[in-house]
Amino acid sequence: MAQNAAEITPLDYTRYDFKDPETYKVRTPKGLSRDIIRQISALKHEPAWMLDYRLRAYEHFLERPMPDWGPDLSDLDFDAYTFYANPLAEGDTKKRWEDLPADIKNTFDRLGIPKAERDYFAGVGAQYDSGTVYHKIREDLSKKGVIFCDTDTALREHSDILRKYFGKIVPYNDNKFSALNSAVWSGGSFVYSPPGVDAGIPLQASFRINAKAVGQFERTLIIADKGAKVHYIEGCTAPIYSENSLHAAVVEVIAEADARIRYTTVQNWSKNVYNLVTKRAHAYENSLVEWVDGNMGSKVTMKYPSVYLKGRGARGDMLSVAFASEGQIIDSGAKAVHSAPDTSSKIIGKSIAIRGGRTSYRGLLHIARGATGSKSAVRCDALLPDAVSRSDTYPYNEVHEYEDVTISHEAVVGKIGEEQIFYLMSRGLNESDAIHLILMGFLAEFAKELPVDYALELNRLIQMEMTGAVG
Amino acid sequence: MTQSESPGHTLIVKDLHATVGGKEILKGVNLTLKTGELVALMGPNGSGKSTLAYALAGHPKYTITSGEAHLDGIDLLKLSPDKRARAGLFLGFQYPVEVSGVSLSKFLWTSFTQTRKAEDVDTDLFQQNLDQHLSSLGLDPAFMKRPLNEGLSGGEKKRTEVLQMATLDPRFAILDEPDSGLDIDAVKQVGETVQKLRSPTRGMLVITHYQRILKYARPDRVYVMVDGMVALSGGRELAEELESKGYDWVKVGAASSKPGTASPASHA
Ligand SMILES: Nc1ncnc2c1ncn2[C@@H]1O[C@H](COP(=O)(O)OP(=O)(O)OP(=O)(O)O)[C@@H](O)[C@H]1O
Ligand SMILES: [Mg+2]
Numbered sequence: 001m002a003q004n005a006a007e008i009t010p011l012d013y014t015r016y017d018f019k020d021p022e023t024y025k026v027r028t029p030k031g032l033s034r035d036i037i038r039q040i041s042a043l044k045h046e047p048a049w050m051l052d053y054r055l056r057a058y059e060h061f062l063e064r065p066m067p068d069w070g071p072d073l074s075d076l077d078f079d080a081y082t083f084y085a086n087p088l089a090e091g092d093t094k095k096r097w098e099d100l101p102a103d104i105k106n107t108f109d110r111l112g113i114p115k116a117e118r119d120y121f122a123g124v125g126a127q128y129d130s131g132t133v134y135h136k137i138r139e140d141l142s143k144k145g146v147i148f149c150d151t152d153t154a155l156r157e158h159s160d161i162l163r164k165y166f167g168k169i170v171p172y173n174d175n176k177f178s179a180l181n182s183a184v185w186s187g188g189s190f191v192y193s194p195p196g197v198d199a200g201i202p203l204q205a206s207f208r209i210n211a212k213a214v215g216q217f218e219r220t221l222i223i224a225d226k227g228a229k230v231h232y233i234e235g236c237t238a239p240i241y242s243e244n245s246l247h248a249a250v251v252e253v254i255a256e257a258d259a260r261i262r263y264t265t266v267q268n269w270s271k272n273v274y275n276l277v278t279k280r281a282h283a284y285e286n287s288l289v290e291w292v293d294g295n296m297g298s299k300v301t302m303k304y305p306s307v308y309l310k311g312r313g314a315r316g317d318m319l320s321v322a323f324a325s326e327g328q329i330i331d332s333g334a335k336a337v338h339s340a341p342d343t344s345s346k347i348i349g350k351s352i353a354i355r356g357g358r359t360s361y362r363g364l365l366h367i368a369r370g371a372t373g374s375k376s377a378v379r380c381d382a383l384l385p386d387a388v389s390r391s392d393t394y395p396y397n398e399v400h401e402y403e404d405v406t407i408s409h410e411a412v413v414g415k416i417g418e419e420q421i422f423y424l425m426s427r428g429l430n431e432s433d434a435i436h437l438i439l440m441g442f443l444a445e446f447a448k449e450l451p452v453d454y455a456l457e458l459n460r461l462i463q464m465e466m467t468g469a470v471g
Numbered sequence: 472m473t474q475s476e477s478p479g480h481t482l483i484v485k486d487l488h489a490t491v492g493g494k495e496i497l498k499g500v501n502l503t504l505k506t507g508e509l510v511a512l513m514g515p516n517g518s519g520k521s522t523l524a525y526a527l528a529g530h531p532k533y534t535i536t537s538g539e540a541h542l543d544g545i546d547l548l549k550l551s552p553d554k555r556a557r558a559g560l561f562l563g564f565q566y567p568v569e570v571s572g573v574s575l576s577k578f579l580w581t582s583f584t585q586t587r588k589a590e591d592v593d594t595d596l597f598q599q600n601l602d603q604h605l606s607s608l609g610l611d612p613a614f615m616k617r618p619l620n621e622g623l624s625g626g627e628k629k630r631t632e633v634l635q636m637a638t639l640d641p642r643f644a645i646l647d648e649p650d651s652g653l654d655i656d657a658v659k660q661v662g663e664t665v666q667k668l669r670s671p672t673r674g675m676l677v678i679t680h681y682q683r684i685l686k687y688a689r690p691d692r693v694y695v696m697v698d699g700m701v702a703l704s705g706g707r708e709l710a711e712e713l714e715s716k717g718y719d720w721v722k723v724g725a726a727s728s729k730p731g732t733a734s735p736a737s738h739a
Pocket of ligand 2: 522565
C-alpha cells in the first residue's frame with residue numbers, strides 16, 4: 001500500500017529534457033570517412049589490429065545495403081551525424097564523482113546517479129556521447145577479480161580477454177549497423193566475472209546522448225566465466241532536439257558453462273533517436289542468459305536480443321517490452337537459436353501502442369539438427385488501447401530437428417477492454433487512471449524485474465503518455 | 472428498518488428506458504431505494520436486471536433513452552461512472568472483470584482513496600475493516616496479493632465483489648447475483664455479510680434468482696422485473712412463492728398491473 005504514495009508523485013515532463021552546453025574536448029567533423037575512423041583510433045592509441053578491424057567493418061558498412069524490411073529508415077542521413085564527441089580527453093575516465101566537470105555531474109545527478117550507486121549497485125558507469133566519463137566498481141568485487149570498466153580501458157588493460165571475444169558473438173558483417181558500430185565504436189561496458197564468482201547485485205551503466213545530431217556507438221562485452229554470475233543494468237536517455245540522433249550499439253554476452261547472466265535495459269531515449277542495436281549472447285552448457293529489454297523511448301527502435309544456445313542444457317529467457325506512442329515505431333523481439341541438445345528458450349514479448357504508435361514483434365526460433373530434447377515457448381501479448389495505433393507480429397520458425405522437441409507459440413492482441421475500464425471506473429477511478437492501472441498491470445512482469453527507481457520511472461512515463469491520450 | 476431516520480438518502484429511478492445494441496431492454500423502470508433498506512430484485516433470465524444495474528452505474532454500452540435516476544438531488548445520468556461511484560453508488564458485478572498484473576489490494580486501496588475525501592482516508596481503519604471482512608467472507612488474506620479476479624473461481628469472484636463493497640462502504644450498493652455459483656456455505660457467508668452490512672447509512676439492492684440468500688440477507692421488499700419493467704413487488708414471502716411457482720403467473724399479471732406502483736411496500 002505504501003508504494004501507492006509514490007505513484008501519485010507529480011509529473012515531471014522536463015526530467016530528461018535538459019541540455020548541457022556542447023563543450024567537447026574532442027569532436028570529429030560531421031559525417032564519416034576512413035580518415036575519421038583513423039582519427040578516432042589514434043585518439044584512443046589503439047593497437048593496429050583494432051584499427052584494421054574498424055576499417056574492414058567500415059568497408060562492409062559502405063557495401064551493405066540498408067535493411068529491406070522493418071521500419072522506414074529513409075530519414076537516416078549518415079552525413080548529418082557527428083560520430084565522435086567526447087566531453088573529456090580520450091581515456092580520461094574519472095574514478096571519483098567529484099572530478100567530473102560540473103555540467104556532466106549535474107546531468108547525471110539529475111538522472112539519479114550516483115545516488116543509485118550508493119543505494120543499490122555494485123558498480124556504476126556513465127557514458128556521455130562518445131566518452132566514458134565515470135566508472136567505478138565496489139572494492140570487494142574487484143578484489144574477487146571482477147572487472148567492470150569501459151571497453152576502451154579494457155582494450156588497453158585486459159586485451160587478452162577482450163580480444164578472445166570481441167566481434168566473435170556479433171561479427172561486424174552481421175548487419176549494417178553492427179558494421180557501423182564496429183567501425184566507430186567508443187565506450188560501452190566491459191564486464192568479466194571469474195569462475196565461480198557471484199557479482200550478485202547489479203552493475204549499472206547509464207548512457208546519455210547530449211549533443212545535437214550526434215551518434216552514440218557504445219560496444220559492450222559481458223563475460224561470465226564458468227559458474228559465475230553477472231547482473232547488468234543499463235539505462236538510456238537523451239534530451240529532445242528537432243534533429244535526429246543515432247544510437248547503434250553492439251552488445252556481446254558470453255555465459256560459460258553453468259554461468260548466469262541477466263542483462264536488463266530500460267531504454268528511454270527521447271523521441272528523436274534512431275535506436276538500432278544488436279544484442280546477442282552465447283550460452284554454454286547449463287548456463288542461463290536472461291534478457292530483460294524494455295523499450296519505451298526513441299523514434300525508431302530495431303532490436304532483437306538473441307541467445308545462441310550452444311551447450312547442452314543451456315537456457316535463454318527473453319522478456320521484450322515495447323511501449324510506442326505518437327511518432328514512435330518500436331520494432332523489437334527476440335531470437336533463440338538452439339544448437340545443442342536439451343536446450344530451452346522462453347520468450348515473452350509485451351507491447352503497448354497508443355496514440356498512433358506502432359509496435360512490431362519480430363521473433364526467430366531456430367532449432368538446429370541435433371538439438372534433440374529442445375523446448376521453446378513464445379508468448380506475445382499486445383495491447384492497443386485505441387483504434388489509431390498498430391501492432392504486428394512476425395514470428396519465424398526454422399525447425400530442423402523434431403526428436404523430443406516441444407515448441408509453443410501464443411499471440412494475443414487485446415484492446416483494453418471497455419469492460420475493464422468500466423469495471424475500474426465503477427470503483428471511482430477516472431478514465432485515465434483506469435487505463436494507467438491496466439497498462440501497469442500489463443507490464444507488471446517487466447516492472448517487477450526492475451530496481452525500484454526504474455520501476456517508478458516506468459510508471460511516471462506511462463502516466464505522462466496517458467495524460468495526453470485521454471481527454 | 473424500512474423507515475430509516477432522517478437525514479436518510481434516496482435512490483430514485485423513474486420511468487427509466489434504456490437500449491443496448493439498438494434494442495430497448497428497459498421499458499420504464501420505477502424503483503425507490505432508501506438508506507437503511509435492503510431490497511431484493513428478482514426476475515427471469517434476460518428480463519433486464521443486469522441492464523438496470525449497468526445503466527445506473529453508467530456503462531457506456533447502455534443508452535438511456537428517457538427517464539430519470541437520482542441519488543438524493545444528484546442526477547446520476549449526467550455523471551461518468553467514476554463520478555457516480557464517488558457520489559456513493561457501488562455495483563457488485565454479476566461477471567466481475569479480470570485485470571492482470573493489478574493486485575486486489577492495490578486496486579481496492581486506489582478505489583478507497585478515490586471515493587472519499589483525503590481527510591477521510593484512514594489507513595488503519597481500512598486495514599482493520601478489510602481483515603474483518605476477509606474473515607467473515609472466508610477469504611484468505613493472501614487473496615489480496617492475487618491479480619484482480621484473474622484465475623479466481625466463480626465463487627471467489629463473487630465473494631471478492633462483496634468484500635469490495637464492504638471495504639469501500641458505499642451509500643448505495645447494487646449487488647448483481649452475489650450468490651450465483653456459490654456453494655451452500657458460501658451463500659451463508661455472503662448472505663450474513665450482506666445482512667451485517669445493513670446500516671442506516673446504506674441502501675442495498677440485491678439481484679438474485681434464489682430465496683436461499685434472502686434467508687440470511689433479509690430484504691424489506693422484493694421487486695420482480697419482467698420484460699424490462701418492475702412488474703410486481705411484495706414482501707419477503709414473494710421470493711418463496713416465486714421459487715415454488717416460477718415466473719409465468721407474474722408474466723400474465725404483468726400486462727395488467729402498473730409497473731412498480733402496485734406494491735404494498737412502495738412508499739413515498
Ligand atoms: N450488449 C448487449 N447487446 C445485445 N443485447 C444485450 C446486451 N446486453 C444485454 N442484452 C440483452 O438484454 C436483455 C437483458 O439482459 P440482462 O443481462 O439485463 O438480463 P438479466 O435480467 O440480468 O438476466 P440474468 O438473470 O440471466 O442475469 C437480454 O435479452 C440480453 O440478451
Ligand atoms: Mg443478470
